[in-house]
Amino acid sequence: MPPSNSWIRLHPLSEASDDAAVAALTMPLDNRGLAYGDGFFTTMGVIDGLILWSDYHQQRLDSHADALQLDIDSQALLATLQTQAKQLQQGMLKLIVTRAAQDVRGYGYAPSTSGSACEVWLKSSAMPIATAEQLRLSNGRLVPLQLMTSATCLSSQLACLPPPLAGLKSLNRLDNVLASAELQRVKAQTLKSNPFLLANHLSASVESNIGEGLLRDMSGHWVEGTMSNVFYQLSELPFVKSSNPPRLQNNSNYLSTGQWYTPSMAQSGVAGVMRQVLIAGLSRTEQPVIIRSLSDEDLPHLSQLFFCNALRGIMPMSSLKLLSGEVVGFKSQKNID
Numbered sequence: 001m002p003p004s005n006s007w008i009r010l011h012p013l014s015e016a017s018d019d020a021a022v023a024a025l026t027m028p029l030d031n032r033g034l035a036y037g038d039g040f041f042t043t044m045g046v047i048d049g050l051i052l053w054s055d056y057h058q059q060r061l062d063s064h065a066d067a068l069q070l071d072i073d074s075q076a077l078l079a080t081l082q083t084q085a086k087q088l089q090q091g092m093l094k095l096i097v098t099r100a101a102q103d104v105r106g107y108g109y110a111p112s113t114s115g116s117a118c119e120v121w122l123k124s125s126a127m128p129i130a131t132a133e134q135l136r137l138s139n140g141r142l143v144p145l146q147l148m149t150s151a152t153c154l155s156s157q158l159a160c161l162p163p164p165l166a167g168l169k170s171l172n173r174l175d176n177v178l179a180s181a182e183l184q185r186v187k188a189q190t191l192k193s194n195p196f197l198l199a200n201h202l203s204a205s206v207e208s209n210i211g212e213g214l215l216r217d218m219s220g221h222w223v224e225g226t227m228s229n230v231f232y233q234l235s236e237l238p239f240v241k242s243s244n245p246p247r248l249q250n251n252s253n254y255l256s257t258g259q260w261y262t263p264s265m266a267q268s269g270v271a272g273v274m275r276q277v278l279i280a281g282l283s284r285t286e287q288p289v290i291i292r293s294l295s296d297e298d299l300p301h302l303s304q305l306f307f308c309n310a311l312r313g314i315m316p317m318s319s320l321k322l323l324s325g326e327v328v329g330f331k332s333q334k335n336i337d
Contacts, residue, residue, distance in 0.1 A: 005123060005124075005125050006123065006124075007027070007121055007122070007123050008121070008122050008123075009027075009119060009120065009121055009122075010077070010080055010120040010121070010122050011077070011118070011119065011120040012100075012117075012119065027121065028101075030101060031098055031101075031119070032098050032099045032100075032101065032102070033096060033098030033099075033119075033171050034098075036107055037170060037171040037172040038068075038098060038099045038109075038171070039068070039070075039096060039097050039098035039099060039118070039170070039171045040064045040068065040096075040097055040168055040169050040170050040171060041094065041095060041096045041097070041169055041171060042057055042060050042061070042064075042094075042095050042169060042273070043092060043093070043094050043095075043310060043311060044057055044081070044085075044092065044093040044094075044095070044310065045091075045092060045129045045310060045311045046085040046088050046089070046090060046091050046092065046093060046129070047090060047129050048089065048090070049085055049086040049087075049088070049089050050082075050085060050086075051078075051081060051082060051085045051093065052129075052310065053273050053274070053277055053310055054078060054081075054082070056273045056276050056277060056310075057078070057273060057310075058074050058075070058078050059276070060169070060273060061074040061077065061078070061097075062074050064097070064168055064169070064170075065097075065118075066164075067164035067165070067168055068099070068168075068170075069115070069116055070097065070099060070116055070118045071113065071116040071117055071118060072097065072118060072120075077120065081093060081095065081122070084122065084124055087124075088124050088126060090126065090127070090128065090129060091124065091125050091126040091127045091129070092124075092125045092127055092129075092311060093122060093123070093124055093125075094122070094123045094125070095120065095121070095122050096120070096121040096122075096171070097118050097119070097120050097121075098118060098119050098121070098171070099115075099116075099117070099118055099119075100114070100117035100118055100119055102114070102115065129144075129311065130144055130146065130312065130313075133145040133146075134313075135254060135255055135314065137255070137277075137278070137281030137282070138256075138281060138282065138284055138285050139280070139281050139284070141277065141281060143274070143277065143278070143281070143308075143313045143314055144312065144313030144314065145254070145313060145314050145316070146211075146312055146313065146314065146315045146316070148316050148317065148318045149209050149210065149211025149212070149315065149317065149318065150209050150210055150211065150317060150318050150319045150320070150321070151210070151211060151212050151213065151214055151225075151305065151307070151317045151319070151320045151321070152183075152186055152210055152213055152214070152320070152321040153213070153214045153222075153299070153320065153321060153322050153323045154179055154182050154183060154186070154213040154214065154215055154226070155182065155323065156175065156178050156179035156182045156213075156215060157175065157215065157216050157217060157218055158175045158176075158179075158215050158216065158217040158218070158223055158224070158268045158269060159175050159217070159218060159268060160217050160218045160219055160267045160268050161267060161268060162267075163266075166265060166266055166267045166268060166269075167265035167266070167269065167270065167271035168270070168271075169270045169272075176226055176227070179213060179215050179226045180213075180226045180227065182213065183210070183212075183213040183226050186210060186213070187210050190209075190210060211307070211315055211317065212225040212226065212227070212228060212307045212315060212317070213225060213226050214230065214320065217267065217268035217269070218268070219267070219268075220295070220296070221263065221293045221294060221295060222263065222294040222295070222296075222298075222299070223263045223265075223268050223269040223294070224263065224269040224270065224272075224307075225307040227309060228272065228274075228307035228308055228309040228312075228315065229262065229269070229270070229271075229272045229274065229275040229307065229308055229309070230262065230263065230294070230305065230306070230307050230308075231260050231261065231262045231275075231278065231289070231305070231306050231307075231308065232260070232261055232262070232294060232298075232302050232304060232305045232306075233258045233259060233260060233261070233302070233303045233304035233305075234259075234261070234298060234301050234302060234303060235301055235302075235303035254314075254316065255278070255281075255282065255314075256285065258287070258303070258304060259287045259290065260278075260282065260287070260289050260290070260304075261289065261290050261291070261292040261294070262275060262278075262279070262289055262290075262291060262292070263291070263292070263293055263294050264291050264292075264293065272308070272309055272310065273309075273310040274308040274309050274310045274313065274314075275308060277310075278308060278314075299320065299322055299328060300322075300326070300328055302320060302328055302330065303330060303331055304316075304330050304331070305317045305320055305330060317330060318330060
């Protein structure tokens with residue numbers, strides 16, 4: 001297995017390689033993913049040599065290949081990825097799929113088999129995957145639960161895209177890049193203005209309690225986080241923030257108490273793997289997830305909010321800072337039997 005954090009090409013293999021598994025190569029500068037963002041990626045967590053949510057990642061491979069007209073044998077590719085995961089044991093696999101070089105000049109590609117051919121690149125990174133606390137879904141699957149942090153609304157916006165591009169984890173992620181940069185600036189400013197950090201001479205690299213930023217798309221609806229999807233609950237009246245930070249109680253009830261909503265990915269955002277896992281996991285409960293837009297008018301009436309992705313699982317929020325500066329606090333879950 002190649003060293004951790006190095007890229008390898010899984011397909012097509014080098015003609016000089018007699019190894020049917022991988023080929024360590026350099027990506028050319030005219031790669032269509034680099035030149036045009038012509039491709040997609042997915043990031044997979046690995047625990048005990050197994051890919052987390054492998055069935056959902058295979059669904060992403062199939063749906064994205066169909067949307068972008070790429071020729072991928074997802075079953076064979078996933079088998080290769082599982083071999084890599086077994087060697088990695090604990091960490092992250094990042095897969096990038098790009099369209100192969102074309103004889104057609106410019107953006108276009110040939111309306112033939114060669115036009116759908118692709119290159120597949122993989123990076124393995126050894127890293128811990130947090131599993132200290134987990135929630136059990138109604139279908140028996142376990143989802144990691146992170147510690148509570150706070151969230152803030154960002155002024156950056158996501159692009160609205162036409163079908164079939166909306167919802168894809170394509171290589172065109174400049175809106176997320178700019179939004180993530182804004183979030184880092186907000187965190188840095190929070191640290192700078194924190195008297196405790198200044199008094200103790202703690203470095204600016206110390207992470208603030210802001211865990212994620214909430215993003216709107218160009219239509220004005222709040223859609224997702226900078227690196228995650230969002231789920232929320234609503235109350236009739238806004239919850240008055242307590243001076244004491246809320247704590248989760250009885251984590252097993254966090255998902256099963258109350259009606260959860262999540263925004264549509266029909267025109268913007270990424271239909272994430274963990275989002276699909278949670279929608280499926282709650283689909284047979286008394287209150288399955290409802291796909292519903294999240295507007296400015298809803299924000300003061302939020303009673304619960306969490307972000308999620310395939311690596312970190314569920315990231316519950318204690319509060320959300322609005323663009324106006326107002327802070328909406330969220331109630332902790334009570335033990336309901």
